[in-house]
Amino acid sequence: MTPANRSAYWRANLGLVAASMAVWFVCSYVFGILLVEQMNKITIGGFKLGFWFAQQGSIYIFVVLIFFYAWRMNKIDQKYDVHED
Amino acid sequence: MELKALTYLVVGATFALYIAIAFWSRAHNTGDFYIAGKGVSPIANGMATAADWMSAASFISMAGLIAFLGYDGSVYLMGWTGGYVLLALFLAPYLRKFGKFTVPEFIGERYYSKTARIVAVICLIFVSFTYVAGQMRGVGIVFSRFLEVDVNVGLMVGMGVVFVYAVLGGMKGITYTQVAQYCVLIFAYTVPAVFIAIEITGNPVPQLAFGGDIAGSGESLLGKLDDIVTALGFNEYTSGTKSKIDVFCITLALMVGTAGLPHVIVRFFTVPKVRDARISAGYALLFIAVLYTTAPAVGAMARYNLANTILPGEVGTETGNLLYEERPAWMKNWERTGLVTFDDKNGDGRIQYYNDSNPDFAGSANSYGWRGSELSVDNDIVVLANPEIAGLPNWVIALVAAGAIAAALSTAAGLLLVISAAVSHDLVKGIFVPGISEKNELRAGRIAAAFAIIVAGYLGFDPPGWVAQVVAFAFGLAAASLFPAILLGIFFKRMNKQGAIAGMLTGLLFTYGYIEYFKGLFLKWAGSPWGDDVATEWLFGISPEGIGVIGMLLNVLVALSVSYVTAPPPDSIQELVEHIRIPRGIKIETSFRAAPDVRK
Numbered sequence: 001m002t003p004a005n006r007s008a009y010w011r012a013n014l015g016l017v018a019a020s021m022a023v024w025f026v027c028s029y030v031f032g033i034l035l036v037e038q039m040n041k042i043t044i045g046g047f048k049l050g051f052w053f054a055q056q057g058s059i060y061i062f063v064v065l066i067f068f069y070a071w072r073m074n075k076i077d078q079k080y081d082v083h084e085d
Numbered sequence: 086m087e088l089k090a091l092t093y094l095v096v097g098a099t100f101a102l103y104i105a106i107a108f109w110s111r112a113h114n115t116g117d118f119y120i121a122g123k124g125v126s127p128i129a130n131g132m133a134t135a136a137d138w139m140s141a142a143s144f145i146s147m148a149g150l151i152a153f154l155g156y157d158g159s160v161y162l163m164g165w166t167g168g169y170v171l172l173a174l175f176l177a178p179y180l181r182k183f184g185k186f187t188v189p190e191f192i193g194e195r196y197y198s199k200t201a202r203i204v205a206v207i208c209l210i211f212v213s214f215t216y217v218a219g220q221m222r223g224v225g226i227v228f229s230r231f232l233e234v235d236v237n238v239g240l241m242v243g244m245g246v247v248f249v250y251a252v253l254g255g256m257k258g259i260t261y262t263q264v265a266q267y268c269v270l271i272f273a274y275t276v277p278a279v280f281i282a283i284e285i286t287g288n289p290v291p292q293l294a295f296g297g298d299i300a301g302s303g304e305s306l307l308g309k310l311d312d313i314v315t316a317l318g319f320n321e322y323t324s325g326t327k328s329k330i331d332v333f334c335i336t337l338a339l340m341v342g343t344a345g346l347p348h349v350i351v352r353f354f355t356v357p358k359v360r361d362a363r364i365s366a367g368y369a370l371l372f373i374a375v376l377y378t379t380a381p382a383v384g385a386m387a388r389y390n391l392a393n394t395i396l397p398g399e400v401g402t403e404t405g406n407l408l409y410e411e412r413p414a415w416m417k418n419w420e421r422t423g424l425v426t427f428d429d430k431n432g433d434g435r436i437q438y439y440n441d442s443n444p445d446f447a448g449s450a451n452s453y454g455w456r457g458s459e460l461s462v463d464n465d466i467v468v469l470a471n472p473e474i475a476g477l478p479n480w481v482i483a484l485v486a487a488g489a490i491a492a493a494l495s496t497a498a499g500l501l502l503v504i505s506a507a508v509s510h511d512l513v514k515g516i517f518v519p520g521i522s523e524k525n526e527l528r529a530g531r532i533a534a535a536f537a538i539i540v541a542g543y544l545g546f547d548p549p550g551w552v553a554q555v556v557a558f559a560f561g562l563a564a565a566s567l568f569p570a571i572l573l574g575i576f577f578k579r580m581n582k583q584g585a586i587a588g589m590l591t592g593l594l595f596t597y598g599y600i601e602y603f604k605g606l607f608l609k610w611a612g613s614p615w616g617d618d619v620a621t622e623w624l625f626g627i628s629p630e631g632i633g634v635i636g637m638l639l640n641v642l643v644a645l646s647v648s649y650v651t652a653p654p655p656d657s658i659q660e661l662v663e664h665i666r667i668p669r670g671i672k673i674e675t676s677f678r679a680a681p682d683v684r685k
Contacts, residue, residue: 028336046308051156055158062167066367077669084669
């Protein structure tokens with residue numbers, strides 16, 4: 001594997017990590033903490049939305065996020081031909 | 086059947102199950118069952134990780150904390166799940182590629198330094214001891230209720246059981262035992278939650294009942310709860326009292342700490358492939374999420390049930406509150422443990438439970454003839470008492486006891502294994518006595534485990550907080566010490582040993598010092614805590630639970646500064662980092678040999 005190829009692979013990885021971290025941050029820290037009062041003005045299904053994100057929503061999103069990351073990362077591994085076996 | 090007999094029966098049956106599975110797995114995996122994940126599907130591995138991870142804090146303490154904290158309890162929910170995202174994205178695949186067996190081993194190798202390895206062991210011991218202390222208290226509470234003894238006697242019994250369990254060993258490392266523990270624990274947690282959800286809202290799914298309407302009233306559970314608690318001078322259930330910066334910092338400290346916990350990290354060393362390390366974190370979180378999305382519903386429903394029990398009538402009316410003589414059986418049972426206490430301050434024979442530290446409510450309370458809140462309920466009993474409060478059959482109560490013991494034991498055993506491996510493998514074998522025989526190495530590990538139980542028991546007698554809070558300190562310490570060292574080791578090639586060592590020590594000492602100063606941890610005999618634990622005294626208004634974030638920032642800052650003014654790491658190490666970053670390739674050969682199994 002050439003050094004150029006290697007750094008392209010690493011950049012692709014970091015890009016995916018950055019995008020995932022943005023989702024992670026927004027659903028928990030922004031919706032659940034920083035803007036919780038504003039979000040709480042919206043009520044859906046008996047929940048104030050900010051409270052829902054803090055106690056339910058963020059957890060669901062975290063689960064989906066890891067599976068998404070694992071799936072995308074496997075694709076990137078294949079693309080740069082660094083996957084196992 | 087009587088509850089006590091039933092509890093013995095159910096707890097005994099689950100133990101028999103774990104032991105049976107341990108023997109069965111042993112027979113079928115002759116040589117190499119140490120490599121826990123080999124040939125095990127990521128799903129089974131995820132369940133085992135979830136059992137390892139979900140401790141007494143998750144099972145017993147968390148829903149109770151949320152019940153009394155309301156929105157502020159969200160820090161535990163987000164904090165203890167969001168960390169898995171960090172683990173999957175930043176650590177698990179790379180540590181798997183590196184293929185070591187202990188966290189100090191990785192740090193010693195990556196930073197080409199025995200000193201770094203010793204510092205990592207010190208960090209690990211601080212983290213794990215604090216964590217085990219939280220578990221011991223949880224175990225103590227369970228035993229005190231079901232043996233009907235004082236909580237301190239329960240703690241002694243718990244220490245004995247953990248000692249036998251961890252030293253007998255052979256339990257912890259076998260994936261399928263932990264799969265069984267997960268099943269017991271999650272079944273025990275969700276069954277009462279479903280019953281209570283049906284009772285209160287008519288909806289069997291706790292996650293939906295949480296946002297549902299109270300059966301027959303058309304009022305939403307959360308709305309009603311807000312009304313009840315504010316009428317008693319508490320803050321609204323769905324909004325918090327903690328400052329925003331504190332909520333932010335505690336959540337972040339718990340998340341980063343999760344990713345830095347040695348006993349969680351080691352699980353990802355042993356999966357077959359890098360690919361599996363990523364997906365295993367996903368499955369682990371999926372199984373954890375089952376409990377973590379149920380817990381806030383349990384908390385809200387428990388608070389609602391408790392309020393209704395104590396206050397059957399209107400707030401402030403003469404006959405509104407429950408007569409002490411007519412208190413339900415669960416309250417009597419828990420009074421015996423000393424975790425529920427009643428003090429009839431105004432002598433009216435009724436139980437008044439309200440927020441007597443709210444100055445705005447003092448006037449109303451006075452006009453009702455109340456002279457202070459008369460009931461104290463320890464947060465940690467909520468989940469255990471919940472089935473009794475809801476009047477569920479005895480077998481459900483017994484099941485919850487079995488689940489709580491499974492949760493506490495699986496985690497305590499995992500932590501003790503990490504402590505003994507760190508002492509015997511990293512310290513004794515790796516540093517001080519390289520020529521030690523395997524037999525003596527194992528003996529050193531056992532002595533370390535026994536010592537850890539005693540220290541943890543001592544801390545458990547007089548803990549600086551509730552189970553979940555004590556455990557939160559362990560996360561702060563992990564966030565401030567181990568996580569940055571591992572992260573920088575993978576993502577920052579230029580990081581050298583001087584930087585890493587200085588960073589870890591700064592983060593650990595700062596965070597530990599802050600917790601000791603405000604909460605008291607290991608130095609209570611010397612008069613700690615010295616500080617006044619109130620928001621106005623805290624640095625930037627950040628509580629000891631959240632201070633790990635500042636410790637982590639200091640760690641990174643010091644590490645970067647020191648590494649830039651000292652020599653870069655040797656080429657071989659930079660190559661090593663390149664190698665870790667790519668899934669494909671041969672296993673890395675390093676100077677330290679693999680960890681032996683201390684259970685043998």
